[in-house]
Amino acid sequence: MGQTLTEKILDDHLVEGELETGEEIGIEIDQVLTQDTTGTMVWLQFEAMGLDEVQTEIAAQYCDHQTYQFDFKNTDDHRFLRSAAGTYGAHFSRPGNGICHNVHRENFAAPGKTLLGSDSHTPTPGGLGELAIGAGGIDVTVAMGGAPYYIEMPEIVSVRLEGELPEWATAKDVILEMLRRLSVKGGVGKILEYTGPGVETLTAPERMTITNMGTELGATTSIFPTDHQTEDYLERVGRGDEYVELQPDDDAEYDDEIVVDLSDLEPLIATPSMPDNVVPVSEVAGESVEQVIVGSCTNGGYEDILPVAKMLEGRETSMETETIVAPGSKQASEMLAREGWVAEMMAAGVNFSEATCGACIGIGHVPSSDSVSLRTFNRNFEGRSGIEDDNVYLCSPEVAAAAALKGEIIDPRDLEEEEEDLEAPGVELPDEYDGSKTDLIAPDEAVDDELIKGPNIGDVPLKDQLGSDISGEALLKMEDNITTDHIIPATQDILMYRSNVPKLSEFTLSRVDDTFAERALEADGGFLVAGENYGQGSSREHAALCPMYLGIEGVLAQSFARIHRANLFNFGIVPLTIDEDTYEDIDQGDEIEIVDNVYDAVTSGQEEFTVRVNGDEYTATLDASERERAILAAGGKLSWTKDQAEDSGA
Ligand code: F3S
Structure with missing residues (x-):
């Protein structure tokens, strides 16, 4: 049986596991990117792991989320990030140089490579045939240290494009149409691979608009094959030599197929x-x-x-x-x-x-x-x-x-x-993307060779090994589709504390309940309860790190968004899935107890847990790989990675 394009790239990078849906696979990462909201923690964790130098072909640190300089905090963070990039061998894109995905696609993204980024829109260069995945910062740290990235093998869905976009319909309308049909949960657990005759009618930048917003579908990533359009774009950005042709086999089999006729689209x-x-x-x-x-x-x-x-x-x-x-x-x-x-x-x-x-x-x-x-x-x-x-x-x-x-x-x-003389502008690429590169500092031009930390840059909090008894109050009950923006808002007045976890934690879930942080600290342990798709949206790991700092030990939700679920494991918070009836029965303020010996259950591979709520017993599920269980048991990925390094004598 032939291979899909996704399988071909994964196969090329596979270091562990088999390419079967639902199986955990480990893949080698060629490129990593991080931005300034998530980057400080990435580098503090890199420092805490005691590594000397980045091991990936490309590591790039961008400053795009917090570029305005209201006081010393953002500037201190950017100085720290520049110093970390210089010290450990990453490219550094200065504040004002642009948004990570735009600068990355112009300078580094390449067909057939793998990219892991601590930003949820990392899949953008999928439009150039790069397999690009968004992850939590700690996952990026570990990949940057040369370790594989582990992921459950997603379903691969063919999105077959037919026809050609009519005037005034655009690539944005293609992805809005996908969202209209599939919803923000429609891509969860899936890689969307674009196929069909409509593909070649779209330029590479149009494809990247589509792959960028595959994130809003909840997809692991989205990818296009490569062709003359890809080669044309790479030539225009001055990297024509990085072109490789990548197509699925003619007899590739997909888990599902969605057909979009571009000719039917209208402005949405x-x-x-x-x-x-x-x-x-x-x-x-x-x-x-x-x-x-x-x-x-x-x-x-x-x-x-x-x-x-x-x-x-x-x-x-x-x-x-x-x-x-x-x-x-x-x-x-x-x-x-x-x-x-x-x-x-x-x-x-x-x-x-x-x-x-x-x-x-x-x-x-x-x-x-x-x-x-x-x-x-x-x-x-x-x-x-x-x-x-x-x-x-x-x-x-x-x-x-x-x-x-x-x-x-x-x-x-x-x-x-x-309007007289108004006509559809259509799509036009410049002959050459020829802006100057003065704001992109390559590792061999680094300005610093040691870390510079300002007073707002704290240490990385660590969690102890997972305990055997976990009980506490349902501190907050939330509905479906709670986003990481709800958990830690990304506004400047709050995210300026991203390198200062104790202070940032005061804002945890403040948009849902402004007494939450105080109550959580007072309770010294407890649970969050949520409906479907908990933690959708941005990849920011602070959405798990801050609840961990406040003592949250478990989240009971009907389902979890992919990156946030991984972040919960990475910070030692137990993510348990509950059914709708259990969700309905739990009220905020209820006393919750996990009846099993949690440490033993997690490490022995137990899937069903008994949860006692105000005396009544319910079943909750921990659907986790052996590696995820080990991470949870160690108290999070940082502790786990350090333990691994010690065990191997590194
Ligand atoms: Fe930045 Fe918004 Fe994209 S925060 S990375 S422009 S989703």
């Missing part, structure tokens, strides 16, 4: 406040828009902003709408500026911003209360924009530009009829 929009609330733009037309933002790792490339510039050229944006363009990389800004497009956009009323994540995580450009903000981003979770009563819509750059001109949501096809 995700309405507040989930990326899968997708409807045709025409359904919400007429809604007035106070803010439009074009940018982010989904649609912040040169080729995403150029259509906006073309639509705005010689026109004026609406007086009622603030329009912001924030490119994904400084290279894109520089190229657009050299070609005169920045001036054109500014003349049309655009406020041009630095290349950063910024507004995507509520840092800057916070919308006014109870207003509509239209963004080309990938997430619109409630409150993520920096204000609780937000109304964030997600759409393509073309739909965003149409709204900027009209001051209200409008299908760009209708605007074309109203």
Whole structure:
């Protein structure tokens, strides 16, 4: 039987296990990336493991989430990250140089390689045929030290693209259509492999818009085969020699198939406040828009902003709408500026911003209360924009530009009829991506050779070995789809403490219950209870690290999002799955006790646990590999890795 493209790349990198769905496999990692929110912990853990140098072909540290310098904390963190990159041999991308995924795809992403990144949108270069997976920081630390990355072999689903996108429909509409059909849980446990004749009609950047937002489907990753479009893009970024042709075998078998006819697509929009609330733009037309933002790792490339510039050229944006363009990389800004497009956009009323994540995580450009903000981003979770009563819509750059001109949501096809000389801008790549590289420091140009820590950079908290008796209060009961943004909000006033776990922990779950952190510390142990898909969204490991610091010992949920589930193991918190009836029966404040000897049960491979809640007994499941059980028993991955190193005499 032939192989899928995913199987071919995994096979090339396989160090342990067999490529059978559900089996745990260990794969070699060629490249790692980390950003500034997750990076400080990555390097502190790397230091704690006593390693000298990164072992992967490429390690890259980006500064994109917290680039604004409100006081010394972000600057201290960036100085620490530069010093860590220099000390251990990683590339360092300075604050302002751009969003990790954009800079990585321009400089390092390559077909056939594996990439592990401590950011949930790491799958972006799947559009170039790289097998790229988002993970917790500690997983990245360990991979950077040369160890394999372990993952349960996902199902491989063929997403067969047919036809060709009509005018005004874009790559963003392809992934919004997928979200409309599959929901934010539809990709869980799956790798989405794009196939079919429609693939070759999409440029590599368009493919990367699709793979970027596969994360919103919950997919492990998404990947495209390579062809002339991939080669063409690599040549334009000056790395044509890294092209390799990668295709699935003709007789490859997939676990499932989804067919999307590109010719049927029309401009779509995700309405507040989930990326899968997708409807045709025409359904919400007429809604007035106070803010439009074009940018982010989904649609912040040169080729995403150029259509906006073309639509705005010689026109004026609406007086009622603030329009912001924030490119994904400084290279894109520089190229657009050299070609005169920045001036054109500014003349049309655009406020041009630095290349950063910024507004995507509520840092800057916070919308006014109870207003509509239209963004080309990938997430619109409630409150993520920096204000609780937000109304964030997600759409393509073309739909965003149409709204900027009209001051209200409008299908760009209708605007074309109203506006003289407005036509669909289409997709255009530059002859050459030729921005200067002054903000990307290679390991051999490193400025520092020792770690520099400011006063806000603390040590990594460690947890003791797993105990045998675990009991405590159900400290918080939550609904379905709780995101890591709910657990640790990513806004600047909170995440500036990312290197100071005791302080950051005070904000744990504060968006759900602002007394939680205090109650958890007082209780000195206890449980979280949640519905389906607990921990979806960003990969930030602080969402497990801070609850661990507060003494949380177990989470009882109906299901867990992949990266967060791994992070719970990595920080020694027991993730137990419960059924709906058990979930319904547990109330906040109930006393919960795991009846089994937890340490023995975890290490012996026991799957069913008896949980006593106010005297009644229920069954909860621990679905974990042998390695995950060992990590949990050791009190987390850092302790486990150190134990392993000691055992091997390293
Ligand atoms: Fe940054 Fe938002 Fe992407 S936080 S990495 S632009 S999802």
